[in-house]
Amino acid sequence: MVFFASMQLSFREVSRPTLLVDVDKARQNIFHMARKAQRNGIRFRPHFKTPQSAMASLWYRDAGVEHITVSSLDMAAYFLEAGWTDILVAFPVNLRTANQINALASRCKLGLILESVETARHLEAQLLHPCDLWLEVDCGHGRTGLPIENEQSILQVSRELSMFRNLNFKGLITHAGHSYQARGLSEIQALHTTVKTRLIALKQRLKASGLDGLQLSYGDTPTCSGCEDFDGIDEIRPGNFVFYDWMQVEIGSCKPADVAAVVACPVVTTYPEQGKAVIHGGAVHLSKDMLKDTEGRPFFGMVGLPAEGGWTAPLPGCKVVSLSQEHGVVQLSKEVMQVLRPGDLLMVYPVHSCLTADLMGSWLGTDGLKYTMMPRP
Amino acid sequence: MVFFASMQLSFREVSRPTLLVDVDKARQNIFHMARKAQRNGIRFRPHFKTPQSAMASLWYRDAGVEHITVSSLDMAAYFLEAGWTDILVAFPVNLRTANQINALASRCKLGLILESVETARHLEAQLLHPCDLWLEVDCGHGRTGLPIENEQSILQVSRELSMFRNLNFKGLITHAGHSYQARGLSEIQALHTTVKTRLIALKQRLKASGLDGLQLSYGDTPTCSGCEDFDGIDEIRPGNFVFYDWMQVEIGSCKPADVAAVVACPVVTTYPEQGKAVIHGGAVHLSKDMLKDTEGRPFFGMVGLPAEGGWTAPLPGCKVVSLSQEHGVVQLSKEVMQVLRPGDLLMVYPVHSCLTADLMGSWLGTDGLKYTMMPRP
Numbered sequence: 001m002v003f004f005a006s007m008q009l010s011f012r013e014v015s016r017p018t019l020l021v022d023v024d025k026a027r028q029n030i031f032h033m034a035r036k037a038q039r040n041g042i043r044f045r046p047h048f049k050t051p052q053s054a055m056a057s058l059w060y061r062d063a064g065v066e067h068i069t070v071s072s073l074d075m076a077a078y079f080l081e082a083g084w085t086d087i088l089v090a091f092p093v094n095l096r097t098a099n100q101i102n103a104l105a106s107r108c109k110l111g112l113i114l115e116s117v118e119t120a121r122h123l124e125a126q127l128l129h130p131c132d133l134w135l136e137v138d139c140g141h142g143r144t145g146l147p148i149e150n151e152q153s154i155l156q157v158s159r160e161l162s163m164f165r166n167l168n169f170k171g172l173i174t175h176a177g178h179s180y181q182a183r184g185l186s187e188i189q190a191l192h193t194t195v196k197t198r199l200i201a202l203k204q205r206l207k208a209s210g211l212d213g214l215q216l217s218y219g220d221t222p223t224c225s226g227c228e229d230f231d232g233i234d235e236i237r238p239g240n241f242v243f244y245d246w247m248q249v250e251i252g253s254c255k256p257a258d259v260a261a262v263v264a265c266p267v268v269t270t271y272p273e274q275g276k277a278v279i280h281g282g283a284v285h286l287s288k289d290m291l292k293d294t295e296g297r298p299f300f301g302m303v304g305l306p307a308e309g310g311w312t313a314p315l316p317g318c319k320v321v322s323l324s325q326e327h328g329v330v331q332l333s334k335e336v337m338q339v340l341r342p343g344d345l346l347m348v349y350p351v352h353s354c355l356t357a358d359l360m361g362s363w364l365g366t367d368g369l370k371y372t373m374m375p376r377p
Numbered sequence: 378m379v380f381f382a383s384m385q386l387s388f389r390e391v392s393r394p395t396l397l398v399d400v401d402k403a404r405q406n407i408f409h410m411a412r413k414a415q416r417n418g419i420r421f422r423p424h425f426k427t428p429q430s431a432m433a434s435l436w437y438r439d440a441g442v443e444h445i446t447v448s449s450l451d452m453a454a455y456f457l458e459a460g461w462t463d464i465l466v467a468f469p470v471n472l473r474t475a476n477q478i479n480a481l482a483s484r485c486k487l488g489l490i491l492e493s494v495e496t497a498r499h500l501e502a503q504l505l506h507p508c509d510l511w512l513e514v515d516c517g518h519g520r521t522g523l524p525i526e527n528e529q530s531i532l533q534v535s536r537e538l539s540m541f542r543n544l545n546f547k548g549l550i551t552h553a554g555h556s557y558q559a560r561g562l563s564e565i566q567a568l569h570t571t572v573k574t575r576l577i578a579l580k581q582r583l584k585a586s587g588l589d590g591l592q593l594s595y596g597d598t599p600t601c602s603g604c605e606d607f608d609g610i611d612e613i614r615p616g617n618f619v620f621y622d623w624m625q626v627e628i629g630s631c632k633p634a635d636v637a638a639v640v641a642c643p644v645v646t647t648y649p650e651q652g653k654a655v656i657h658g659g660a661v662h663l664s665k666d667m668l669k670d671t672e673g674r675p676f677f678g679m680v681g682l683p684a685e686g687g688w689t690a691p692l693p694g695c696k697v698v699s700l701s702q703e704h705g706v707v708q709l710s711k712e713v714m715q716v717l718r719p720g721d722l723l724m725v726y727p728v729h730s731c732l733t734a735d736l737m738g739s740w741l742g743t744d745g746l747k748y749t750m751m752p753r754p
């Protein structure tokens with residue numbers, strides 16, 4: 001079996017912390033999400049900030065994806081070069097980047113987001129090419145956007161945005177980032193129902209005020225994974241779902257078996273009496289994003305072992321409990337401790353795969369390919 | 378003035394999160410540390426994991442540095458290429474890397490660390506070229522190394538290590554990472570006195586047992602910055618001190634004015650009623666390392682403003698209070714809020730400059746040069 005052969009080869013070759021991706025699982029995650037969008041008759045505009053890889057973007061093409069989301073203009077340029085031509089930059093317009101916006105907009109259908117007429121005016125004054133424009137609404141996350149309860153402001157800003165020449169006002173966009181606080185499917189679904197209902201009601205009131213044809217762009221990994229009904233929404237933009245991670249398992253977005261990415265880390269020292277080992281795998285590989293265990297102690301990843309054809313599920317009682325720049329300290333069960341030797345590999349399920357992938361810069365796929373990611377600007 | 382001119386130019390050019398380094402301050406920090414080592418008559422072996430830049434390594438050459446520390450074999454290869462020939466890899470030997478160790482050891486004086494005879498045996502069996510070897514001792518940090526109180530083990534392992542053919546046993550190495558828990562000079566100095574006294578006593582007992590000529594390698598940024606007397610120690614290996622950061626200010630290693638690195642971040646939205654702004658500058662730029670304010674709330678950086686010739690000190694009441702992948706939410710004082718507009722820059726003093734630099738991959742110096750860093754492996 002090609003799959004097994006390439007994995008075994010990769011393991012032997014792994015001498016430094018290495019991101020490994022189960023390509024079958026990642027493609028499956030994409031396929032499921034694409035089908036869910038299709039069932040709902042809505043546009044699937046996945047966020048590419050997680051894989052950040054031109055080669056991996058082919059997986060999405062295979063699933064019929066034509067529209068994408070990115071988190072920076074640099075990332076838009078990278079994926080434009082890889083052949084993507086309908087790109088939404090889901091980060092508020094930065095007025096220092098007019099040249100870059102113009103260069104991109106001359107070559108693709110570029111979507112931008114903002115929340116003030118003043119910023120739109122400054123932007124329009126410098127635009128040489130038309131862009132799509134989305135008004136950001138805050139539906140409870142509290143980071144950016146006009147609060148969804150400020151209907152008058154939203155109506156007024158929407159009216160003004162619909163008057164610009166080079167800015168095609170498309171509708172309302174939101175990131176329900178507070179879904180990351182949810183724990184369990186019922187909390188995710190309750191949040192989804194609230195947000196979706198409010199967005200649709202808002203759209204209807206804008207329509208009643210004469211602003212017809214506006215669209216709704218919504219949908220993060222927890223809500224898109226945990227919910228089925230997106231009727232009334234026009235597009236969804238989940239990103240993390242391609243790999244998932246331990247945070248998503250804790251939220252309830254996925255099962256442990258859906259997590260497609262692990263970091264293979266060489267064991268450098270073992271401390272059997274303390275039930276711990278030190279791995280090459282630190283903050284510059286995994287990121288300092290963390291979760292807390294039931295006793296409130298932080299941890300930075302779950303731990304599995306290499307296995308035929310890939311790696312095991314996370315093992316009970318095994319966690320990355322602290323990180324320095326290059327060192328990871330791993331707490332291990334007695335069973336694992338007994339068999340573990342320096343030079344072995346541990347497979348770390350990251351807490352937050354987006355930040356881990358961004359740090360690693362490339363990964364090895366179980367298909368035997370090395371996937372390079374967008375270079376640092 | 379050239380300095381002013383190049384800074385002003387850089388500010389206009391900054392359209393994305395950009396690491397800026399005050400080259401005069403960084404060189405001053407290096408010069409001070411080099412002089413301290415000289416006064417003590419000891420070897421200065423700075424850790425290059427913070428700047429990770431061949432161009433910046435010239436600053437150290439100018440200060441008379443000949444010996445360096447790195448945190449990975451990849452980093453050793455990068456600095457070997459830049460002309461450094463005496464390199465200590467301050468990370469436990471990873472037995473999967475024998476080929477890389479041999480390649481490096483054939484071209485430079487390579488120092489390695491480990492803590493078990495078993496690992497030394499595995500290593501020796503694969504070594505084609507001699508390496509320097511240090512036994513790691515844990516003097517209270519609790520991460521890696523033989524506990525300093527286990528004198529019998531240390532003596533026994535030292536005896537065995539001194540017998541290897543291709544491993545030149547140099548002495549004991551320790552990283553007193555618990556100095557990062559200190560707050561204020563007197564705590565740093567108390568810790569330093571304890572560790573130094575124990576190390577020297579240990580060395581004397583090893584000598585009394587017939588192990589003569591062993592060296593002591595010690596010295597992190599807090600102890601090397603906050604203490605003067607290193608008599609009896611053979612080499613110090615601080616790294617972070619070149620830039621310092623807000624964590625070091627809180628520890629008491631430096632003054633705010635010694636911090637040489639900030640991240641210039643474009644403001645994308647302002648929320649005057651909430652006293653906050655959102656910047657382009659997130660977890661993929663600053664890292665998720667954090668400190669807690671006096672009320673226990675986490676923060677991810679202090680905030681200054683651009684100013685003639687550089688940037689201001691951190692402003693009271695201004696902090697980065699949350700981070701997403703690309704967004705930073707900044708809490709601002711009324712005074713700053715009144716003058717701040719989208720498109721302005723905020724200068725973020727990072728919590729942990731090593732992780733921030735590692736993420737950014739390059740920086741602009743106030744000397745007008747772009748400093749590239751080691752590429753990702």
